Amino acid sequence: MKTVNGNEIIQLFESWSPKKYACMPNDPIGLAIGTLNKPVSKVLVTLDVTHEVVEEAIAQGCELIIAHHPPIFMKLSNLRTDNPQGALYEKCLKNDIAVYAAHTNLDVAPGGVNDLLADALQLENRQILDYSYEEKMMKLAVFVPVAESNRMREALAKAGAGQIGNYEACSYTVVGEGRFRALEGANPTVGEVGELHVESEEKIEVVFPQSIKNKVLKAMLNAHSYEEPAYDLFVMDLSTNEQGLGRIGKLKEPMTLQDFAEFVKIQLNVPALRVVGPLDRTVQKIAVVGGDGNKYIKTAKFAGADVFVTGDIGFHMAQDAEVNGLSIVDPGHHVEKVMIKGVAEKMTALCADKKIPVTFIQSTIHTEPFKFI
CATH class of the missing domain: 3.40.1390.30 (NIF3 (NGG1p interacting factor 3)-like)
Known part of the structure; x- marks a missing residue:
């Protein structure tokens, strides 16, 4: 059976509930205890991390716990194992159980x-x-030889540019003439060194969220034949992915x-x-x-x-x-306990789609501290 690294599981989790969604200053989200760089086959999903929950993880053979409430909320001044909280961390480490917390980012995430x-x-x-949370939109305008325009549009669309609502591969094109003179030391794709060259070009414009800027620019540069491509990049007064x-x-x-x-x-x-x-x-x-x-x-x-x-x-x-x-x-x-079933089902579906063989177990430990009499 394929061995799955813990980092793969959390990368998939963060594709749904990324850390950037966190809306509390200094929210202690992410890996709290242990390491993700290890094989993981079973994950326990819980609201809180208590001694009973860790015992449950041990009994179930889980290598990773995904929790909503961070087990380390305030910065530690020491790590003593002769008090209940320190003993909890020790129990996780001794049993090689990593603990990952998704707090306000999971509150915000769609389906969270x-x-x-x-x-x-x-x-x-x-x-x-x-x-x-919102992402600013950007616009890229790149100038390419007419013969290369289709290849460029396809490369930009594959990188995620040109997604507008329920439409993809959106772009705008204007045909014109580009002029340049290659200097000594240049290796021009078209034209000759020292001579003014006129090339029939298309100006291709696409929009995309700022978060994928590097991916889009890399795709544009890889698809362009020019040694020094000409392009404009703008930050737009428009937003997307509002959460x-x-x-x-x-x-x-x-x-x-x-x-x-x-x-x-x-x-x-x-x-x-x-x-x-x-x-x-x-x-x-x-x-x-x-x-x-x-x-x-x-x-x-x-x-x-x-x-x-x-x-x-x-x-x-x-x-x-x-x-x-x-x-x-x-x-x-404690009604946030709805995340136990929700996260387990969401991650099971995401892993199945990627053919990642991991079992997500819903914690059955009741962690509500209040008793009603």
């Missing part, structure tokens, strides 16, 4: 934590609640806040939750943010939400929301 929560709440016509935290959408049918709260309990599988607002109020437009959403209360209200579903709401924040007519349903922070 917030989309999974919106799926569970059956929100329709959903949009991003708070935009936090962000939280989702807002509508329920298929309006319901009372009381009924909606009961619906949330069932859909997110929680034993209890907190509710702010009149229980007989009719609601339909719902905003949701996984984890601690205190800082997004005003954003949810401004977006026109009837109810904001999020965790860890503080007392005074709840009062402010109530005064401003925004209802809140707080099912706790």
Whole structure:
């Protein structure tokens, strides 16, 4: 059977949930413990990394853990193994288990934590609640001999340039004349050293996201026959790949806040939750943010939400929301556990598509610290 390196698995994961999506300053994402440069056949997916979760990984024969909550959140001043947290890291290292954390980048990623929560709440016509990431668009204009224009367009399209919405290989061409005189030491493809040469050329223009600039330029240079290609490169006042935290959408049918709260309990599988607002109020437009959403209360209200579903709401924040007519349903922070099934299924599909033989195991350890009495 093919041996898979841990780096291959994480490269595939980051093609879906890249680190650049992280929206918290100094978010401790990425490899936290161990090494990815080793064979990996089994991966445990979990919300939190606890002693029980690591024991589960050992029992299942996993070489890698993918977690949502980073196991090392604050910088360490020491690494002592005679305290519970240090002993946890020691257990991972002694059993050669690497731990990789995907935190706010997984919150933001399409199909990540917030989309999974919106799926569970059956929100329709959903949009991003708070935009936090975008890529600037660029335009390349390159001048090529007419005979080479098709080859150049194909090379640029293969590199990803010319993708506009649901259309690919988009380009614009203008035919004209290029003039140049090759100096001593030059090795011109056309024309002679010391003589002014006129060449029938096409100007090919393509747009692309800034993140693939180097790839596009490399493809252009490789496809060009000139020793010194002439081209222009512009940063455009346009953006693409806009991403962000939280989702807002509508329920298929309006319901009372009381009924909606009961619906949330069932859909997110929680034993209890907190509710702010009149229980007989009719609601339909719902905003949701996984984890601690205190800082997004005003954003949810401004977006026109009837109810904001999020965790860890503080007392005074709840009062402010109530005064401003925004209802809140707080099912706790731990509802982010939806990522366990979501990540395992997504990565299983991605690996199957690439024929990477890795098994993703969903953790069954309950890591909710709160007990409801």
